[in-house]
Amino acid sequence: MxxxxxxxxxxxxxxxxxxxxxxxxxxxxxxxxxxxxxxxxxxxxxxxxxxxxxxxxxxxxxxxxxxxxxxxxxxxQPKPSLFGCTALEIGHIAMRNRHIELGLWSQIGTSWVNGPIVARLGRFEQNPLAKKHSDLATHAFYKRLDRELTESAFVAGEAFSMADISLWVAIDFGIRLVNLAPAAHHTNLMAWFKTQSQRPSIAPFVQTSDLQPL
Ligand SMILES: N[C@@H](CCC(=O)N[C@@H](CS)C(=O)NCC(=O)O)C(=O)O
CATH class of the missing domain: 3.40.30.10 (Glutaredoxin)
Incomplete structure (x- = not known):
């Protein structure tokens, strides 16, 4: 393929x-x-x-x-399962993944299209107020995740899933290109991010050895 x-x-x-x-x-x-x-x-x-x-x-x-x-x-190819096996796992992973798509990807996306890199392309009219709101919403979402990750090593349930992939890529994009790194005091979230960064599937995409927030 x-x-x-x-x-x-x-x-x-x-x-x-x-x-x-x-x-x-x-x-x-x-x-x-x-x-x-x-x-x-x-x-x-x-x-x-x-x-x-x-x-x-x-x-x-x-x-x-x-x-x-x-x-x-x-x-x-069902194995290893990344969308869950039991009915509850499937529902839980879909729910968490959707939270991340709607609550984080859409906000980081708004900050990206209204941010300096896209501005230089000159293809979109910038809306600084929209960026201000989406920056704040992103940090509020990080804060919530930081609290939730005190109780679990993964975003949805007891195993690595699509929701972890979705979250890792969103944060990586936020750090690399949108100046939206989690705050230094979001220690649970950053610990989760560093741990996932070492997975063999993810490590090749880590472009910096220093994963400290920007
Ligand atoms: N919801 C889509 C989003 C796809 C998307 O926005 N892709 C970006 C690259 S990451 C793109 O093609 N951008 C080009 C454009 O929008 O002009 C997905 O999950 O695949």
Missing amino acids: KLFGYAGAPNPRKVEIFLAEKAIDFELVTVDLSSGEHQSKAFLQKNSQGKIPVLETDDGEFLSESTAICRYLEAL
Whole structure:
């Protein structure tokens, strides 16, 4: 199978980590976001939304949306389970993953599109007030996670799951590109982040040996 992505882009990174956890071989195909390749006619035939990641299955089908792609991969190869096995585990992981998508990814995304890197591209009109609110919402979410991680080593239940992948990639993106690192006093959250950074599926994506908050 082929994964269409772009170096450093966070949503494809979720799928790359998921594939590594499952030990599934794939070919990584670069879609050059900087030149607008994701808006080309050829790419829009793969994903009409013009976004990466896109997975091309061995049957030549195209799937987009990082979580949907991971659901497909889980169905294809159930072990090790990353979306849960029992009814309660499945519900719990889906719930936590959705909390992270709505409560963190959407906020970091708002700060990103209204932040300095995207501003330099000149493609979007910046809204500094939206960024101010999403920065605050991100830190409030970090605070809640820090409290929740006193009781558990993982984001959802007793084992590593899709929710951990989703959270790790969001925080990594926040640190690397959005100036939204968790505060130094969020020690549980940072300890969780450092521990997950050492997983074989994640370690190749750690670009800095110093994981201290910025
Ligand atoms: N909800 C989608 C988001 C996909 C997304 O926004 N991908 C980014 C890269 S991380 C992208 O393609 N950006 C290009 C653009 O929006 O123009 C997912 O989970 O896959």
